[in-house]
Amino acid sequence: MCGIVAVLGKENAPDAVLKGLMNLEYRGYDSWGIGTAGAENIAIEKAIGKISEAKLSDNFPKASIAIGHTRWATHGGVTPENAHPHFDEKHNVAVVQNGIIENFIELRSELRSRGHFFSSDTDTEVLAHLMEEFLDEGSDLLEAAKKTTTRCEGRYAFVAIRHGENKIVAVRRGSPLILGIGKDAFFLASDTPAFLEHTQTIRYIDDNEVIEILPGSAKVYDFFTGNEIVKRDIVLELKPEESNKGTHAHYMIKEIYEQKETISKAIDQNPEEIEIIADAIRNAHGTFLIGCGTAHKVAAAGEYFFATIAKMHVNSVVASEFPIFHDFLKPNSLVIVISQSGETADVIEAIEAARAAGSKVLSIVNSAGSTVARLSDFSLQIKAGPEKAVASTKAATSQLSILLLLAYACAGDIHAGQQMLVDSAALVNDLLNPRFTQFVAGIAEKIYDQENIFIIGKGANYPMANEAAIKIQEVSYIHAEGFAGGELKHGPIAMIEPGTPCVVLVCDDETRRKEILSSAMEIKARGGRIIGIAPMDSEVFDDWIRVPAAKNFSPIINLIPIQILSYYLALERGFDPDKPRNLAKSVTVK
Ligand code: M6R
Secondary structure (H helix, E strand, O other): OOEEEEEEOOOOHHHHHHHHHHHOHHHOOOEEEEEEEOOOOEEEEEEEOOHHHOOOOOOOOOOOEEEEEEEOOOOOOOOOOOOOOEEOOOOOEEEEEEEEEOOHHHHHHHHHHOOOOOOOOOOOHHHHHHHHHHHHOOOOHHHHHHHHHHHOOEEEEEEEEEOOOOOEEEEEEEOOOEEEEOOOOEEEEOOHHHOOOOOOEEEEOOOOEEEEEEOOEEEEEEOOOOOEOOOOOEEOOOOHHHHOOOOOOOHHHHHHHOHHHHHHHHHOOOHHHHHHHHHHHHHOOOEEEEEOOHHHHHHHHHHHHHHHHHOOOOEEEEHHHHHHHHHHOOOOOEEEEEEOOOOOHHHHHHHHHHHHOOOEEEEEEOOOOOHHHHHOOEEEEOOOOOOOOOOOOHHHHHHHHHHHHHHHHHOOOHHHHHHHHHHHHHHHHHHOOHHHHHHHHHHHHHHOOOOEEEEEEOOOHHHHHHHHHHHHHHHHOOEEEEEEHHHHHHOHHHHOOOOOEEEEEOOOOHHHHHHHHHHHHHHHHOOOEEEEEEOOOOOOOOEEEEOOOOHHHHHHHHHHHHHHHHHHHHHHOOOOOOOOOOOOOOOOOO
16 A cells, blocks of 8 residues: 655665665555655656656666655645655655554644645645754754654654755654665665565664665654664575465466465464464453455454354454454453554554554454454464465465364364365365466356356355455456355346356365255256366256365365456456556555
């Protein structure tokens, strides 16, 4: 949800910022902008369109200081005026921001009443104007940033520069910022891919910290006390190939294929730690499984895993709806948070509520250094490597695998769980091959021009049907909806017309299999086209996507053809599956 990059100390900092922004494209890609501070003025270049297609003009200054931003519009349309950086009245200061200044309307009218003129519709512009006022009163850049922060409500991070100063200042209040320590340069970014080619040595900036970067020094201060905070250097060990597409046409298909290995990596957890966490789950009174989007569908499947395998009741809740349940958080409650990015605003709010109530937090994330991981009492990393496609694929199957492992551990049978998951990882490895992919692509070719696709499932395949709907919607823009098979005759069956595709997720359990197949019959009787994802053929299927029988792993394996189908539906319809319209990878705003 917007990417920030700032560089001080590189020979051509604007160019380094541009490349960094390209690597953060997954955070937003509707417009971009770069600014640099000269002795007399600030030079800015901004444009609408994808950052991957951006180019700086030849005469843009090749200074050693620059800030930049790739935008996912929240306040104000996609226009060059609304692209960041934003200026103050006198063009002394330039600011980029990620997040939302919630009281910006009040601040803007207050500033207007004092004669400020605004040139954009964004919330961010108030930051530049407030900074201008504090600078005019005699504050230095750092002090002005701090005073500005005291006026702003919401979750955000911003970075500012001023002409005539070789200095970058920044504030973190709810949106991620990471400091990269290069040989002769410092980097500041919303995520590490922005500067990995220059350095893998980083320092995580926490909420309520301010940063001042000068040539040769990058200092972090506590916002409230003003005391300097000495941060630990962390050296990442990321392989550059993990961050690019390799031989694949898109990140989405690359990441789908990476599931050949990611499930094994996810389940490679320390058994003692899993047992400790299982104890915490068993001893908790009130366990909530929280996530957004795909991560919520994972949480919902987790509810079924715990019910069927561990015979335990946990409550899955969409993170943005969790405030309704805050009153039920007690010191002995447990909140299990699922998040690929570990930076999702609604999820962070859930953790804050849990901490305020004294409840424990377990997170299942892809990044050990993420805000979610660092705010948790226990954190399990899925170790899936960077997931860059907006559509979550490998992260989801890894999170699901860990939840299965935890359910087995809670049932006192961690070894059986491990063995089942090791076997299932091998099944996924076999399944993902070009012949299978092409077969599923052939089905996409038959149905890509349909207006609606329905997906049905039972048991843990029901949340997977909902996940299938998200996958299809977000990359192909076809209206897709998931249902519990038994719900059809209570309403949705009215939508079935001759030829309407309905994907049936069939499970390994015989009773449920019979039930879901009879739901499929009811659809077929109304003319629906039945696409079965199942280990065995059935007369009800018009198309059969064969997957291996996988016991409790079957809802997870059923997702793989869905991911491939979604990918090819997007291609058939001429869309870029890596950059769905209106979406961004990391949703750091509420
Ligand atoms: O980073 P998170 O897992 O917290 O993200 C949650 C959702 O925004 C995410 O799963 C989203 O729904 C995906 N685009 C779905 O593919």
